Amino acid sequence: MRILIAEDDQVLADGLLRSLRAAGYAVDQVASGTEADAALASHEFDLLILDLGLPKMNGLDVLKRMRARGNTCPVLILTAADSVDQRVRGLDLGADDYMAKPFSLQELEARVRALTRRGLGTASALIKHGPLSFDATGRVVYFDDKMIELSARELSLLEVLLQRAGRLVSKDQLVERLCEWGEEVSTNAIEVYIHRLRKKIEQGPVRIATVRGLGYCLEKIPG
Numbered sequence: 001m002r003i004l005i006a007e008d009d010q011v012l013a014d015g016l017l018r019s020l021r022a023a024g025y026a027v028d029q030v031a032s033g034t035e036a037d038a039a040l041a042s043h044e045f046d047l048l049i050l051d052l053g054l055p056k057m058n059g060l061d062v063l064k065r066m067r068a069r070g071n072t073c074p075v076l077i078l079t080a081a082d083s084v085d086q087r088v089r090g091l092d093l094g095a096d097d098y099m100a101k102p103f104s105l106q107e108l109e110a111r112v113r114a115l116t117r118r119g120l121g122t123a124s125a126l127i128k129h130g131p132l133s134f135d136a137t138g139r140v141v142y143f144d145d146k147m148i149e150l151s152a153r154e155l156s157l158l159e160v161l162l163q164r165a166g167r168l169v170s171k172d173q174l175v176e177r178l179c180e181w182g183e184e185v186s187t188n189a190i191e192v193y194i195h196r197l198r199k200k201i202e203q204g205p206v207r208i209a210t211v212r213g214l215g216y217c218l219e220k221i222p223g
Contacts, residue, residue, distance in 0.1 A: 001116055001159060002044070002177050005029040006036035006062065007051040007078065012101075016049065019105045020112065024139045024152055026178055033057025040066045040073070044176060046116055049108075050095070051078045052086050060090060067094040074115040078103075113137055129165045130206045130220045134158065143203055153178070154197045157190075161208065161218040170215035 003020055007013040008031040020027045028043075030036045033054040040048065040062070048066075052059035063075060077090045077098035087098050096115055099108060113136055127134040131144045141148045141158060150158065160177050161169060171187040179185045194216060198208050205221040 001046045001156065002026045002028070003047045003049065003112070004036070004039055004043075004045045005049045006031075006033070006054060006059065007049070008032065008054055009051070015105065016108070019109060023109055023112075024155060025112075026156065031055075033059065033062045036062045037065055040071060041069065045073050046177075047112060048073050048075045049078060049112075050075055052083065052090065053080070060086065060093060063090060063093050063095060076108075076111060076115055127159075127162045129162055129218060131204050132158075132162070132201060132206055134162050141201075143201060148200055150197070150200060153193055154200070157193050157197055158201065161216065165218045168211055168215050168217050173215070 001024075003025050005013055005016050005020075005027060007016065007029065010031070013029050013031070017027050017029055028039065028045075030039055031054075034056040036048075036050070036054065036059075037057060039045075050059045050062060054062065059077065063077075066073070066075075075095045075097075077087065077095045078101060079087055079090070079098055080101055087100075090098060097111055099111065117136060127136065133142045134140075135142070136159075139155060141150055141155065156178050157174065160174060171190045174190050175185055175187065194208060194210075202208070207219055207221055209217045209219050211217060
């Protein structure tokens with residue numbers, strides 16, 4: 001799950017980065033509206049956390065431009081407590097939620113979880129695929145109600161495959177969804193993570209199928 005933070009207050013941005021990375025998300029940050037606009041035009045994110053008072057291009061213009069491009073990524077607006085008109089306009093332009101500063105990091109994490117679930121078209125924190133289930137709140141995986149120990153990278157990889165269960169996911173798409181800017185992860189490394197993940201979850205009627213030269217697909221094995 002990949003998140004973009006567009007926030008020019010570096011102290012606040014650093015706190016958000018630490019909190020969300022500790023929760024297992026891949027997180028990138030920009031400090032201006034033009035950087036946010038460029039990032040959204042060239043990369044795919046699962047959530048945008050958007051400050052309205054950005055330099056070079058304000059947050060409302062960033063939001064307007066991304067929606068005009070057909071980008072349906074969920075957006076959580078951060079705004080000053082007294083800017084009611086901006087909040088209303090942001091929601092009218094296509095934002096999904098807002099938080100007034102200052103705010104609790106715990107509440108922000110809860111809203112992030114809710115918005116990422118909404119982006120997947122589900123209200124539940126539990127993603128299920130046969131005997132596999134992923135608890136997005138606790139970020140733990142179960143196989144037939146027994147918890148499986150996964151590394152942070154394996155967990156993120158499985159989350160992407162579960163979100164697209166039954167559909168092909170390319171290696172490049174996995175790199176894009178799992179890695180932050182400047183993080184060196186090759187497609188060969190993805191193969192290693194897939195191999196480790198297979199050993200832990202292929203205990204029953206579930207498998208990660210390889211489509212040679214194209215990518216991977218999480219499937220149920222007919223019984």
